[in-house]
Amino acid sequence: MENTLRDPQKLPGWGIDANPDNDPTYPMREPRLNVSQDPDSKHRPASLQPVDVEVLKSIERPNVSAVFGESSPPVGLSGMIRRFAFKYSESHYGHWLPLLLADRVNVVEGIIEDLGQGKVPNIFAEKGYAAEWKHNRTAFVAKMATIAAVTIGSILILTRDNEKKHKYRY
Amino acid sequence: MLAMEYRGPKRVRATQKPMPEIKHPQDAIVRVTRSCICGSDLHLYNGNVPDTRVGMTFGHEFCGIVEEVGPEVTKVKVGDHVLVPFNVACGECHFCKQGMFGNCHESNTQASAVGGIFGYSHTAGGYNGGQAEYARVPYANVGPTVIPEGMDPDDAVLLTDVVPTGYQAAEMAGIQKGDTVVVFGAGPVGIMAARCCWLFGAGRVIIIDKEDYRLEFARNYANCEAYNFEKDMDDPVVFIKKQTDFMGADCVIDAVGAEAAGNAMQTITGRKLLLQAGSATAMHWAINSVKKGGVVSVVGVYGPTDNLIPMGNVLNKGLTIRGNQASVKRLLPRLIEHVQNGVINPKALITHRIPLEEVADGYRLFSAKLDNCIKPLLVFPSANI
Numbered sequence: 001m002e003n004t005l006r007d008p009q010k011l012p013g014w015g016i017d018a019n020p021d022n023d024p025t026y027p028m029r030e031p032r033l034n035v036s037q038d039p040d041s042k043h044r045p046a047s048l049q050p051v052d053v054e055v056l057k058s059i060e061r062p063n064v065s066a067v068f069g070e071s072s073p074p075v076g077l078s079g080m081i082r083r084f085a086f087k088y089s090e091s092h093y094g095h096w097l098p099l100l101l102a103d104r105v106n107v108v109e110g111i112i113e114d115l116g117q118g119k120v121p122n123i124f125a126e127k128g129y130a131a132e133w134k135h136n137r138t139a140f141v142a143k144m145a146t147i148a149a150v151t152i153g154s155i156l157i158l159t160r161d162n163e164k165k166h167k168y169r170y
Numbered sequence: 171m172l173a174m175e176y177r178g179p180k181r182v183r184a185t186q187k188p189m190p191e192i193k194h195p196q197d198a199i200v201r202v203t204r205s206c207i208c209g210s211d212l213h214l215y216n217g218n219v220p221d222t223r224v225g226m227t228f229g230h231e232f233c234g235i236v237e238e239v240g241p242e243v244t245k246v247k248v249g250d251h252v253l254v255p256f257n258v259a260c261g262e263c264h265f266c267k268q269g270m271f272g273n274c275h276e277s278n279t280q281a282s283a284v285g286g287i288f289g290y291s292h293t294a295g296g297y298n299g300g301q302a303e304y305a306r307v308p309y310a311n312v313g314p315t316v317i318p319e320g321m322d323p324d325d326a327v328l329l330t331d332v333v334p335t336g337y338q339a340a341e342m343a344g345i346q347k348g349d350t351v352v353v354f355g356a357g358p359v360g361i362m363a364a365r366c367c368w369l370f371g372a373g374r375v376i377i378i379d380k381e382d383y384r385l386e387f388a389r390n391y392a393n394c395e396a397y398n399f400e401k402d403m404d405d406p407v408v409f410i411k412k413q414t415d416f417m418g419a420d421c422v423i424d425a426v427g428a429e430a431a432g433n434a435m436q437t438i439t440g441r442k443l444l445l446q447a448g449s450a451t452a453m454h455w456a457i458n459s460v461k462k463g464g465v466v467s468v469v470g471v472y473g474p475t476d477n478l479i480p481m482g483n484v485l486n487k488g489l490t491i492r493g494n495q496a497s498v499k500r501l502l503p504r505l506i507e508h509v510q511n512g513v514i515n516p517k518a519l520i521t522h523r524i525p526l527e528e529v530a531d532g533y534r535l536f537s538a539k540l541d542n543c544i545k546p547l548l549v550f551p552s553a554n555i
């Protein structure tokens with residue numbers, strides 16, 4: 001591939017937003033305000049969303065934000081783990097690692113929930129394998145074949161071990 | 171309504187969900203007309219962002235028609251076709267007042283470090299997102315912006331994230347006329363960042379990725395030099411040093427984030443074992459390939475824990491690192507002008523239109539970089555626009 005380029009200065013808009021004053025300072029363009037300069041730094045929106053679902057709150061803030069998302073409130077075992085995580089600050093592994101664990105537990109709960117509703121999740125479709133099949137067939141088939149080979153191989157090894165164990169039985 | 175739903179790492183589906191409701195007097199409900207899948211969604215899709223709950227709907231890049239408004243909404247009305255910035259922002263807190271709409275203090279209860287983002291895990295507020303027929307949009311007086319007469323909704327939907335993020339990446343790089351800027355990542359965000367570098371007067375723009383088709387696209391779209399870090403070089407840092415008379419680039423932009431390839435140790439610890447908040451390969455390269463006293467601008471998204479970066483070099487080289495979630499609302503007026511004047515052509519990035527019903531295939535296609543995909547747009551059964 002060749003990098004033959006047009007003269008950038010002839011591109012539409014070259015340099016129109018150039019700003020010699022934008023030497024790295026913070027924040028950009030708007031006047032910087034520290035908390036003590038702000039006459040109203042604790043200002044909150046007039047209305048607060050009623051808290052009618054369980055919202056887990058970071059201990060690094062004093063209150064529930066004026067609006068919040070109400071999707072998927074904590075439930076079940078994953079919910080218990082999430083509640084535990086929120087005892088720790090965002091600065092602590094005690095917060096993030098349990099949350100990752102809860103996410104994985106939640107996946108299993110999701111499958112149980114599906115089955116409970118008489119729905120067997122179509123994992124092949126959910127993983128979008130149709131796209132792989134359509135656009136990346138060779139690599140996809142190779143990958144699946146490898147997974148299959150490894151699985152069959154493991155089963156064979158495990159069963160052979162079992163036979164060995166039986167050999168020494170009286 | 172039909173909505174995308176997360177079921178677990180790399181497992182999503184389209185499913186029927188209840189309609190969203192007004193929960194706060196400043197809420198609006200919009201009927202979504204356009205919605206994109208973003209590189210940021212891939213961090214969630216891969217299961218790398220803590221507190222990503224099963225059953226959640228993703229999607230932070232969308233526009234739609236206002237269907238219903240709460241009693242305190244005055245700035246938009248039913249029937250308006252609006253584009254919705256990806257940040258949930260109140261417009262009146264200490265941070266919003268300074269134009270930091272990506273850092274609102276009244277939109278996320280679960281974490282103090284990040285503002286609310288539509289459809290972006292509970293760590294970013296727990297909002298269901300716009301990859302659905304309908305979405306709840308809080309603070310409707312602040313975020314949603316009526317799409318100007320004559321603007322193509324395909325352009326408008328990219329003004330919700332990709333254009334402002336690419337632009338802010340260039341802005342945060344503090345580019346001065348004639349600067350050499352290196353952009354890591356030739357996804358939609360990196361390509362847009364490369365294009366915007368010229369607006370700030372860059373003298374030379376170099377983009378680095380591993381996907382040839384994306385490099386080719388970037389070369390044409392952004393008129394930048396494009397190199398493949400797997401094929402054109404052994405060591406990207408040395409490559410950039412050689413390209414810049416061994417001084418380093420004036421500014422470097424990280425438009426890759428946590429899903430970075432290119433360093434086995436980073437990939438294993440960051441993406442497989444989750445021992446760090448994603449793979450910091452691009453950030454590592456950025457710090458080591460910028461000149462002494464240079465600026466590293468970070469828009470690539472990393473998780474909330476820790477990353478392995480060469481901090482000693484930040485110190486010894488006297489670097490400035492600037493990063494943020496884009497402040498979409500702050501940048502919109504200028505960027506709408508650029509689109510209307512033909513300076514930026516966002517919709518050229520859209521390569522795929524995928525029905526919401528096939529959202530799982532869409533995620534796979536974009537994530538695995540299949541079929542020369544740059545930017546996928548979801549299309550909706552109910553949106554006849």
Ligand SMILES: NC(=O)c1ccc[n+]([C@@H]2O[C@H](COP(=O)([O-])OP(=O)(O)OC[C@H]3O[C@@H](n4cnc5c(N)ncnc54)[C@H](O)[C@@H]3O)[C@@H](O)[C@H]2O)c1
Nearest residue numbers: 209210355357358359379426427430431432470471495496
């Ligand atoms: N800060 C913000 O406001 C904001 C907004 C939108 C997106 N983002 C982030 O920007 C990043 C890019 O988004 P996108 O939609 O373009 O994603 P994308 O996944 O389409 O693009 C990322 C690109 O980086 C390339 N890449 C991987 N490892 C690399 C490396 N070591 N060096 C160079 N390139 C490498 C990939 O091949 C890919 O083309 C993501 O992390 C996303 O979360 C941030």
Ligand SMILES: [Zn+2]
Nearest residue numbers: 208210231331
């Ligand atoms: Zn995005």
Ligand SMILES: [Zn+2]
Nearest residue numbers: 260263266274
């Ligand atoms: Zn705010």
